[in-house]
Amino acid sequence: MKDLSRRQRAILDFIEGFLRENDYPPTIRDIQRELGISSTSVVDYNLKVLEDRALIRRNRNISRGIELVGRSSGRHNIVAIPVIGQIAAGLPIPVPGDLEGSDAAETIELSSELLPETRDLFALRVKGHSMVDALINDGDIVLLRHQETCENGETVAVWIKDAKETTLKRFYHEGERVRLQPANVTMEPIYTSADNVEIQGKLVSVVRAVV
Amino acid sequence: MKDLSRRQRAILDFIEGFLRENDYPPTIRDIQRELGISSTSVVDYNLKVLEDRALIRRNRNISRGIELVGRSSGRHNIVAIPVIGQIAAGLPIPVPGDLEGSDAAETIELSSELLPETRDLFALRVKGHSMVDALINDGDIVLLRHQETCENGETVAVWIKDAKETTLKRFYHEGERVRLQPANVTMEPIYTSADNVEIQGKLVSVVRAVV
DNA sequence: TATAGGAACGAACACTTGTTCGTGTCAACC
DNA sequence: GGTTGACACGAACAAGTGTTCGTTCCTATA
Secondary structure, three states, rough: OOOHHHHHHHHHHHHHHHHHHOOOOOHHHHHHHHOOOOOOOHHHHHHHHHHHHOOOEEEEOOOOOOOOOOOOOOOOOEEEEEEEEEOOOOOOOHHHHHHHHOOOOOOEEHHHHOOOOOOEHHHHHEEEOOOOHHHOOOOOOOEEEEOOOOOOOEEEEEOOOOOOEEEEEEEEEOEEOOOOOOOOOOOOOEEEEEEHHEEEEEEEEEEEEEO | OOOOHHHHHHHHHHHHHHHHHOOOOOOHHHHHHHHHHOOOOHHHEEEEEHHHHEEEEEOOOOOOOEOOOOOOHHHHHHEEEEEEEEEOOOOOOHHHHHHOOOOOOOOOEHHHHHHHOOEEEEEEEOOOOOHHOOOOOOOOOEEEEEEEOOOOOOEEEEEEEEOOOOOOOOOOEEEOEEEEOOOOOOOOOOOEEHHHHEEEEEEEEEEEEEE
C-alpha cells in the first residue's frame, strides 16, 4: 500500500485530535481552515483517498459524518461494575436488579477479557483479613457474579441472617447445615443452618491496588 | 430539581444510544423522527431544558453540536496497559519505551482510579506459585510501574543476571549487596551483589480472574 | 371565569455543510 | 511534444440542519 501524502496524514491527525477535543467530528470546512487549504474539494478529494484506504468511514449526505475506523465508537470492551459496598462489614447487599440504572457512587471499569462473565457483576471492597489465605486482603476489591446457589467449595459472598452481616467464605453444603470456611488457617469455620444463609454472589475476580 | 418529563428522558436516552452507535451526535431532526415528534421546535424546546439542567451541552450554530456532559469525550479514564510477558519465566523484560506505540499482543484496560499512577505501566502474567505469599498466584496479572531504582522494602520485579530470570521480591539495599526477600517468612532471602540485579519495575496492582 | 405559563405545533427562514464540475499545475512516461 | 494521472483550485449548488415566530392546547391558580 502506498504511503499517505503529507496532507492526508495531516488530515488524519487533525480528525483524531478534533475528536478527542470535541465529541463530534469536524466538517470538511473545519479541516480546510485548519490546514490552510484553499478549497473544500481538495479536502473532499483527500478524504476519498483516506476512505479508500479504509482509514476513515464517511456517512454520505450527513453533516460531520466522518468516523475513524478502528476506535469503534469509543469504548473497547469495557465493562463498568458498580462498587456497592463493603464485605464483612455487615450490610446486606442490594440485589443487582436494583442498581442497574443507579449511579453507584463508585464503579470500576476493566476489559471484559479479564472476566469469564460480564453479566450480573458487582463489586465489594474487602474489609478485614478473613480471606487472606485465598490471596484476598484488606482493601482489595472483589468482583462477584450475582447468583443464589453454588457448588461445594466455591467462594461466595454470604448474607448470614442472624448475624446480620455479609462475609466472603468457601461454601460447603453439609446436610441440614452449611459450613462457611474462611481461607485463613487461624480462623474457625462457621456452622449454621441452611436457612440462615443467603448466597449473594460468587467470586469472579480480585483487584488490588498496592500502596 | 424537578424531574425530567418522559419526553426529556427519552431524548436523553436516544442521544446516549445514538452516540454509542454512531460516533457522532444526532441532529434535532434525528431526535424528532425517532420520537415521533411533529416539530423540530419541540425538540429544541426540550433540549433547552436539558441544557439548563446541565445534562447536555450544545454548541450553537454548528450541526450535531450536542454533547453529553459527564462522559467527557469518549473514554472515561481508562488506561490501557500492555501485557508484555510472564514473570518468573526467565525472559528479560523489554523497557517500556520500546513498546509505547507497539500493538502489544494483549492489553488490559481499567479505571485509572484503581491506580496510584498511570504512567509507565506495564503488566506481566505470573507463572508459578513462587509469590503466593505476597497474595499473588499463578495466572494473576501484576501491574508494574517502570523504574530502575527503588526504596528499601518496596516490592519490585528484579532481573537477576546470573540466574537469567525475573522475580518479584521485596528489595533491600545492604551495602555492597542486595537482599531479595520473599514475602513468606519461611522462605530464605536471596543475597546477591548489587550489580547482578536490574530493577525492572515496582508493583502497583494485582488483577486476578478466579476460575 | 379569567389569566398565566408550560408544553407542543407547523412552517418559514437562514446558516452550515457536503457535493459537483470545469479548470489548472506538475511530474512521469511513451 | 503529447498523454496520463495525481493533486489542487474556486465557485456554485443542493441538501442538511439549527433557529425563530406566531399559534394552540392544557392545567394550575387566583
